[in-house]
Amino acid sequence: MSRQAKKGFTLIELLVVIAIIAMLLSIMAPSLHEARERGKRAVCLANLRAIGHAIHVYALDNNDRLVPGDSRVSWEVWGPVTEGPDCAPAGASAYRHVNLGHLMVTDEIIPLPSGSEHVFFCPSGRSPSGSNIRQEFDTRWGRTGSHAATSYMFNNALDGFDAYVQDGDTAVLSHKNVVQYLLVDGSAHAYKDQPLVYDDAIGPEHLQEVALRHGVCFPTLLLHEWLAEGRVNMQEARTFLADATAWATANQKPAAAVCLADIRNTALVSDVVGVWGGAMPNPPSG
Numbered sequence: 364m365s366r367q368a369k370k371g372f373t374l375i376e377l378l379v380v381i382a383i384i385a386m387l388l389s390i391m392a393p394s395l396h397e398a399r400e401r402g403k404r405a406v407c408l409a410n411l412r413a414i415g416h417a418i419h420v421y422a423l424d425n426n427d428r429l430v431p432g433d434s435r436v437s438w439e440v441w442g443p444v445t446e447g448p449d450c451a452p453a454g455a456s457a458y459r460h461v462n463l464g465h466l467m468v469t470d471e472i473i474p475l476p477s478g479s480e481h482v483f484f485c486p487s488g489r490s491p492s493g494s495n496i497r498q499e500f501d502t503r504w505g506r507t508g509s510h511a512a513t514s515y516m517f518n519n520a521l522d523g524f525d526a527y528v529q530d531g532d533t534a535v536l537s538h539k540n541v542v543q544y545l546l547v548d549g550s551a552h553a554y555k556d557q558p559l560v561y562d563d564a565i566g567p568e569h570l571q572e573v574a575l576r577h578g579v580c581f582p583t584l585l586l587h588e589w590l591a592e593g594r595v596n597m598q599e600a601r602t603f604l605a606d607a608t609a610w611a612t613a614n615q616k617p618a619a620a621v622c623l624a625d626i627r628n629t630a631l632v633s634d635v636v637g638v639w640g641g642a643m644p645n646p647p648s649g
Contacts (some may be wrong), residue, residue: 385636403486410482411551422623425577441511447618488514520584523618529580531638544633587630
């Protein structure tokens with residue numbers, strides 16, 4: 364009685380198995396990426412809620428006053444004070460904590476970053492150079508002449524709006540076509556950015572795309588109003604894009620302290636949306 368020879372995989376069979384595995388991975392990859400992004404967005408929403416809680420704690424300790432929006436660039440937490448009564452004279456180097464940075468200095472409501480995770484940094488966020496924004500923060504916070512940024516933009520327009528337009532050449536959006544934001548009541552939400560026609564000659568564009576094409580970031584005054592309303596006001600958007608400097612001049616407001624109890628249904632903080640880069644100061648009028 365002869366023994367049957369043991370048969371192994373042929374080369375063709377092995378190649379077929381590899382091809383099937385590769386095909387399955389290619390099918391599953393988008394789903395896995397989407398699942399990871401959903402997880403990052405959940406962390407981002409938790410960050411926003413934590414920031415909202417910290418803002419309310421700050422208000423309780425400061426006669427109900429909102430965190431001052433004392434820097435024109437709303438996503439900076441360290442830099443020169445450019446708005447409000449403490450604004451430094453021209454040419455001075457008064458670098459310090461600004462905007463949401465007050466939360467990390469005043470009674471340490473939010474501790475300074477000490478590990479890889481922190482509520483000021485969205486896990487999907489990045490710097491304009493594509494590097495880790497958390498690492499850039501470490502090299503810039505607390506240093507004269509440096510500007511330290513976070514993943515979130517504070518609604519610094521609530522206590523005054525300076526005639527200043529933030530421009531740049533690198534688009535920044537933490538989550539693809541989604542803007543996450545925090546309302547005054549402490550609730551965090553996600554706004555799905557649908558393509559809209561900002562320019563009839565161009566066709567539908569996302570917020571990030573139109574901001575990059577024009578090289579300007581939509582002001583916090585507009586963006587946070589749109590988020591609170593759940594829609595982009597196209598008339599306002601087109602007016603701003605047609606002449607950003609003229610819009611800024613027409614909407615300039617004096618800086619004034621704001622009580623948290625005086626504002627309702629307003630977006631306080633959101634993901635950074637628009638462009639990063641330089642800044643285009645408004646020329647003097649007249």
